[in-house]
Amino acid sequence: MVEATPVTASTKKVAKAATSAFEAAMPKLDIPANLEVPAVMREMAEKSVQSAREAYEKMKSSAEETTDLLEDTYSTATKGVAEYNAVALESLRTNVNAAFDYMGLLLGSKSVSEAVEISTGHLRKQFDVLSAQAKELSTLAQKVATDTAEPIKASVEKSIKKAS
Template identity: 50%
Template sequence: MAETKIEPKMEPKSVAEAKSAEAKPADIKAAKPKAPAAPAAELDLPVAMRDIAEKSVAQAKEAYEKIKSAAEETTDMIEDTYVTASKGISDFNVKALEAMRANINASFDFTRAVMQVKTLSQAVELTSSHIRKQFEALIDQTRELTELAQKIAADTAEPVKAGVEKVVKPAA
């Protein structure tokens, strides 16, 4: 014989209970009572706080503009310094190469002259004359290169000096 299973009989639910049981979690959240909306007057900030906030924003904008301006000026100063230094170094290198070329040409001229010497006294005289001329040339070349290096240093430092003076004078 087959056994029959008897399930307990459930009590019928009321219509409200049935709807509540079928409700989804999203429906439950939607069904929660909402807080009453605050009147618009209560959400407005007091006038004093609004003024403080507006002043703070204005001060922040002003500080940003000052920082931006200072950064642009600093960038310009660095660019000017770099351009001046680059041009100065280029000029210095050209002058040094000219001096080197003159010294090499003098050495070749001396070598040619020594090859044509017939006596020891002519060789001594030629050598002493060459050494004296080269020493004088070296002094002149050193003086010119030193003056040029000093000019380059002064010209390169000028934009930095002007920038520092511009910052220091308003602070004083």
């Protein structure tokens, strides 16, 4: 435990002497009580404050626009991905049902030639179905990408127009 040193008269004298020595070493600055800031300085300060306010407002506006853009982009992308997933799941359901139908017909065939005919017909039909599904999914993916990128593209064009 630290004990406090008692303040004695000699300690006070030493502190007063140190303060006096410090004040004597420092230059004297006589600042008048009614000091007026020159008009030029006041005007510069006001312009600086106004410029700072304008810069803040521009940054705030830009941040709000960017936030809105991101929200729109995210919303569009979410809807597009959900639509894409729904189409993909429907394609999967169709393909699984076709496979079960094929297996039922194949197991019900009475001869090898009938089984070959069923297999050939199924493969031809599935090739056409899979081609159509791939085309539909590809078209939908392009649409989602375009719809998602459109707000970003518009924002960039707007920014370029502002800058020029």
